[in-house]
Amino acid sequence: MKNQANPWLTNNLFVLGLGMLPALLLICVLLYFTAWAFAFSFTDLALVGRKAVEWSWVGLDNFERLFTRRGFLEALWTTVIFVFFSAIVGQSVLGFLLAALLRGSNSSIKTVVEVCIMLGWLLPDIVAAFLWSATTSQTGLINSLIIVPLGFQPVNFINDYALPVVIVANIWKGTAWSYLLFSAALDSVSREVVEAAKVDGATPFQRIWLVQLPIIRPHIATNMLFITIWTFTYFPLIFAMTGGGPGTQSTTLAVFLYNQSFARGNLGFGSAISVAMLLIVGVLSLFYLRLLREPK
């Protein structure tokens, strides 16, 4: 590494160090906050009340609670469902399909679709939440435009299908990212390779499945990595739309963490939840990073 650097720099280690300072500072700040949460997770620190001042160390109690009390495991399961359907199945597959279908298609159709997709991405989470609750409530758009005119009883989607509704909302909200990433990735596949496959008699499906997909595999892994992390810790849309309810039906880990830390004021236990989330996301990231490597 050092050998490749500019000889002037290698002779001026002070300048080199100075250049690295901002990065070093940033890393320190990041580590500081992580260490903070980590340390808190072994305490009974509270947001308000006496324990906000006179907290004490409680060892592994908080982590034990994660598994012995109801809440964490249920929220984890809800989060897994949420991430799997909204990020992996929904955003990723839909984003890819849209990118693949719209490649080379008529530019005006493409523009319309792109504007629609981008709109979801650009809207603030809270606006999207109100939009979707207006769409899916008992008096909402779907009921008044489709269900009731067809002669059915109105369905209270957000009450009866809280988790599916937030999943659909999140797919709508986040597909733009996958679409953009996959569009760029597909553009990077050289035309000759695809043409060659076509000449060899590959069907359009085979061209996508056997030629383009393997080439953009690293992009898929990158995309998965990003959207899994985002979706796993995603909070505003779900909280604004359903508050984690009805009951606890749409309580993901992020909502659970919020309720524990700020509604109950239990910062120690909340930190333990965040440490657990960090570990889970860390393991998932390692898995995706392995996928990123080229196959031997």
Added chain:
Amino acid sequence: MMLKRSLLTTAAVLSMVAAAAIPARAEVSIMYAEWLASLVEPGIEAFEAETGETVNAIKLPGQGYDQRIALDLSAGTAADVVQMDSFMVSELASAGYLHPLNEQGAGWDQYQYYQPGLLEVASYEGNVYGLPTDTDVRMLWYDKSNFEKAGITVPWEPKSWADILDAAQKLKDAGVQYAFILPAGTKQAEAATMQGFYMALLGADVPEGDRNRLLNRETGQWIGDSPAIRRTLELYHQVYVENELTPADINYATDVGAAVRQALADDKVGIIASGSWEDACLWDCNGVNLPSREERDAQVGWTPWPGSGEPGTKATTNISGGWTIGVNAKAADPDLAFKLVTTIFDVDNFKAWTLANHRMAVRTDISESPEYMEDAYLAKATALAADTTGRDTIPGYQTVSALVQQATADILDGADVETVVQEYHDALVDEFGEEKVMTYE
């Protein structure tokens, strides 16, 4: 190139101006919920005119307000003056976040009029930490037109929970969507505890000892399990699960308050468990554009919460809360901050707001004024206050309240009462230790 340079210069100048201006922009800052604007904002105006200082007014949405205040105070980013729910005061004061007001209060000529009991609620270890804005009573509101549709006589006077459930069933059968809105779950926060759970709890069992409360006030222990808690959760179970009198979604709507008001305006509500502020809030919490007294009376009525009907329980129940305004312990200039508080509470401003919003007065100079005493609604509501009680405003209540909300959420989610009580008990033990939790057989 030219453009780029001028852009950069502008940006640099702007950021310098911003950096120089921000600390100087406001000498005093205040955080308040938007529904209190009609009290706070005229006060700010008067304060600015009188002192020449600028006030940085931070108006916040009502939903999630308690959490925001707690978080900002603990992080040291809260305003100099903060509005807070009275139940939060002892929690925030015990954490050292608030500035005691006794001394400054003694030097203010209107301090003497505050009702001692209400100052007590806003106190911690002998010091007053907040001045109350209003107090309240709780009751059941009902939509008269829907009652007529369901064939229930108005005025409605339920004598037991069975009467409420019976009326709600009739309303449901008559096609009323939200037959009985009993606040539940975590998104409604303290409203679920106060307007719903505690009102039922107080009438669920005999008042002997503290069998119908969350806290045993003699021993200072939280009650982890009792017949009253079980009966109350049973009521939630009947309303939301067994009889499905109301879909649970209203408690988790994107904006709960707006959803309830809209549903009422659309004639979709039968009964709402809420409080005295609804006389204005059902239309607009800030008391503007209210329909006339006659129109309101024609649309809704109210009745006290009855007891459960079990032998020996109270005939009607009530619990009072209210809001306060206090000073941040980290306020740059506590005297100036207190000056802002007293300007907001200055009798002219405070009295006008109390009367316009039909709030229950917290000061004798207002409550004994002829205008207040002539208000028929307030006179009737105030009668309920004769038999009221307060929350268990000791540190830890906020956590217990959150656990109560979680318990009702779990009922909505389909858990049975036995499981929910067990979890509630265990969670209390987790938070306070075995010796701080007790059980009534």
